[in-house]
Amino acid sequence: MAAPILRRGFPGGRWALVWIHGGCRHRNGAPTGPTHGSTRGRSSVAQQSLQTAQKPRKGEHKWETVVGLEVHAQISSNSKLFSGSKVCFAAPPNSLVSFFDASLPGTLPVLNRRCVEAAVMTGLALNCRINKKSLFDRKHYFYADLPAGYQITQQRLPIAAQGSLKYSICTGQRRSQMVTKTVRIKQIQLEQDSGKSLHDDLRCQTLVDLNRAGVGLLEVVLEPDLCCGEEAATVVRELQLILQALGASQANMAEGQLRVDANISVHHPGEPLGVRTEVKNLNSIRFLAKAIDYEIQRQISELENGGEILNETRSFDHKLGCTVPMRDKEGEQDYRFMPEPNLPPLVLYDTSCLPAGADPQQVINIDRIRDSLPELPSVTRDRLVGEYGMLPEHSFVLLNEVGLLEFFQNVMKETRAEPKKVTNWVLNTFLGYLKQQNLAVSESPVTPSALAELLNLLDRKVISSSAAKQVFGELCKAEGKTATQIVSEQRLELMQDREELERLCHATMDEHPQVVMDMKGGNPRAINKLIGLVRRASLSRADPTVIKEILERKLSP
Numbered sequence: 219m220a221a222p223i224l225r226r227g228f229p230g231g232r233w234a235l236v237w238i239h240g241g242c243r244h245r246n247g248a249p250t251g252p253t254h255g256s257t258r259g260r261s262s263v264a265q266q267s268l269q270t271a272q273k274p275r276k277g278e279h280k281w282e283t284v285v286g287l288e289v290h291a292q293i294s295s296n297s298k299l300f301s302g303s304k305v306c307f308a309a310p311p312n313s314l315v316s317f318f319d320a321s322l323p324g325t326l327p328v329l330n331r332r333c334v335e336a337a338v339m340t341g342l343a344l345n346c347r348i349n350k351k352s353l354f355d356r357k358h359y360f361y362a363d364l365p366a367g368y369q370i371t372q373q374r375l376p377i378a379a380q381g382s383l384k385y386s387i388c389t390g391q392r393r394s395q396m397v398t399k400t401v402r403i404k405q406i407q408l409e410q411d412s413g414k415s416l417h418d419d420l421r422c423q424t425l426v427d428l429n430r431a432g433v434g435l436l437e438v439v440l441e442p443d444l445c446c447g448e449e450a451a452t453v454v455r456e457l458q459l460i461l462q463a464l465g466a467s468q469a470n471m472a473e474g475q476l477r478v479d480a481n482i483s484v485h486h487p488g489e490p491l492g493v494r495t496e497v498k499n500l501n502s503i504r505f506l507a508k509a510i511d512y513e514i515q516r517q518i519s520e521l522e523n524g525g526e527i528l529n530e531t532r533s534f535d536h537k538l539g540c541t542v543p544m545r546d547k548e549g550e551q552d553y554r555f556m557p558e559p560n561l562p563p564l565v566l567y568d569t570s571c572l573p574a575g576a577d578p579q580q581v582i583n584i585d586r587i588r589d590s591l592p593e594l595p596s597v598t599r600d601r602l603v604g605e606y607g608m609l610p611e612h613s614f615v616l617l618n619e620v621g622l623l624e625f626f627q628n629v630m631k632e633t634r635a636e637p638k639k640v641t642n643w644v645l646n647t648f649l650g651y652l653k654q655q656n657l658a659v660s661e662s663p664v665t666p667s668a669l670a671e672l673l674n675l676l677d678r679k680v681i682s683s684s685a686a687k688q689v690f691g692e693l694c695k696a697e698g699k700t701a702t703q704i705v706s707e708q709r710l711e712l713m714q715d716r717e718e719l720e721r722l723c724h725a726t727m728d729e730h731p732q733v734v735m736d737m738k739g740g741n742p743r744a745i746n747k748l749i750g751l752v753r754r755a756s757l758s759r760a761d762p763t764v765i766k767e768i769l770e771r772k773l774s775p
């Protein structure tokens with residue numbers, strides 16, 4: 219019986235699986251490979267998502283639109299997939315390159331355990347089947363930023379396959395209805411990132427930075443179940459949140475940690491899928507949606523004008539808002555896939571089938587990873603709705619803004635105010651201010667404790683709602699004052715003294731006899747005017763409910 223052992227590769231807890239006799243132990247026989255078959259026999263989920271395609275524009279009713287995504291996520295790890303070089307964004311060019319990353323002869327890959335664990339976590343979170351045996355392959359193409367002339371990937375047997383991802387999308391005329399849909403995951407594969415080519419047009423030269431070469435990537439391949447830019451954008455955002463919750467990837471698109479290739483085709487209902495084009499390397503969710511919608515329109519008008527769609531790769535020109543063929547990817551590529559001879563099969567275990575005598579620290583146990591999975595975004599949203607009676611759409615906003623959920627939860631820890639009130643303040647006043655100032659939650663001058671203190675003052679009726687807004691405005695100035703200090707310095711406390719309030723009402727009525735006459739004459743708006751006048755005289759410190767009660771009593775016949 220063959221048995222894998224783990225070999226310590228580089229310092230810092232890196233291990234490689236070494237296959238001694240070239241066999242494999244499985245509990246239930248060999249796992250099946252990825253579903254590379256035709257995409258035509260799509261499930262009812264796929265059909266359903268096609269049927270609910272976006273509202274047709276002119277001429278579009280005759281067409282069904284199909285979108286399939288390949289999402290590349292850089293794995294959060296201190297070192298690269300097969301070498302000990304550090305992974306760091308924006309380091310000086312070529313400062314993080316080992317001999318292996320530069321493909322010097324004689325160097326060998328050593329698999330990074332952390333990357334494997336991140337892939338298993340992601341597979342489990344996306345309801346995939348985890349393959350207990352997966353294989354590495356070489357995918358050949360020639361480009362300056364790929365020094366080996368091939369990328370190590372998992373083409374034949376990836377680490378995870380056949381999963382699904384649920385996402386929610388707003389529909390209806392006023393987009394007030396939320397519908398939950400499912401997209402199937404075809405497979406998740408581990409692979410190396412390439413380096414970066416920097417084109418210096420002025421000097422007509424290309425510079426190569428290999429810092430990124432060999433960084434671990436997860437390629438999540440989705441089945442062609444989507445139908446428009448908005449659906450694709452929603453799915454990618456959900457995937458991004460899942461990867462971040464798992465800690466599998468920081469998935470920051472601006473830093474290139476999440477890049478998407480969008481495959482698009484159109485066909486007539488009842489006919490086979492059309493020829494797909496692939497828009498490569500989309501690194502913003504907004505551009506992803508725009509590129510897809512543009513490409514759908516382009517393909518439809520091309521076909522309606524008697525043209526044909528070429529199976530080509532394109533890129534999105536965000537300045538022009540259109541897709542253009544990629545010059546370097548013209549023609550069909552032959553990647554000459556072949557097994558990677560320097561890496562044994564990657565073997566994973568369940569608790570029930572650990573190899574006899576194996577050190578649990580040295581084998582990768584799928585059950586242990588499953589047990590340590592954190593709360594996933596969909597579960598967090600359900601919890602917010604259940605625990606705080608929050609509207610589902612509010613739970614989406616809380617999760618979508620980076621750091622906002624943590625902010626909300628920290629406010630909740632320190633306030634006795636109703637969760638609904640806290641949600642309103644966080645989503646309207648606080649988030650509204652951040653948006654207006656173009657600030658991230660982490661840059662906010664208002665801390666969760668400061669907002670909690672303010673909400674406590676409001677809850678204890680120490681201040682009125684309008685005074686609370688005023689205090690919030692002062693907190694935003696970040697002068698280091700607490701809400702209580704601001705309230706006392708600006709004398710914003712609600713007037714509690716009944717006699718003082720009576721006196722104020724009396725004085726206001728004396729000053730405005732016409733309004734009093736109107737009120738006595740039955741003008742319903744006069745009472746509000748009088749309340750406003752008393753409040754102004756009290757510098758907004760008088761409680762409107764108490765004023766109303768006093769005025770009504772004084773003016774009742």
Ligand SMILES: Nc1ncnc2c1ncn2[C@@H]1O[C@H](COP(=O)(O)OP(=O)(O)OP(=O)(O)O)[C@@H](O)[C@H]1O
Pocket residue numbers: 257284285286287288439440441442443479481482483491492493494496
């Ligand atoms: N007719 C189609 N229309 C739209 N999308 C499609 C169609 N057929 C397949 N797809 C999508 O194309 C993608 C194919 O990705 P996959 O990684 O399997 O292969 P590839 O694009 O040929 O290879 P590479 O990884 O080199 O880009 C999948 O997301 C799939 O859903």
Ligand SMILES: [Mg+2]
Pocket residue numbers: 288437439
């Ligand atoms: Mg792919």
Ligand SMILES: [Mg+2]
Pocket residue numbers: 288479496
């Ligand atoms: Mg592709």
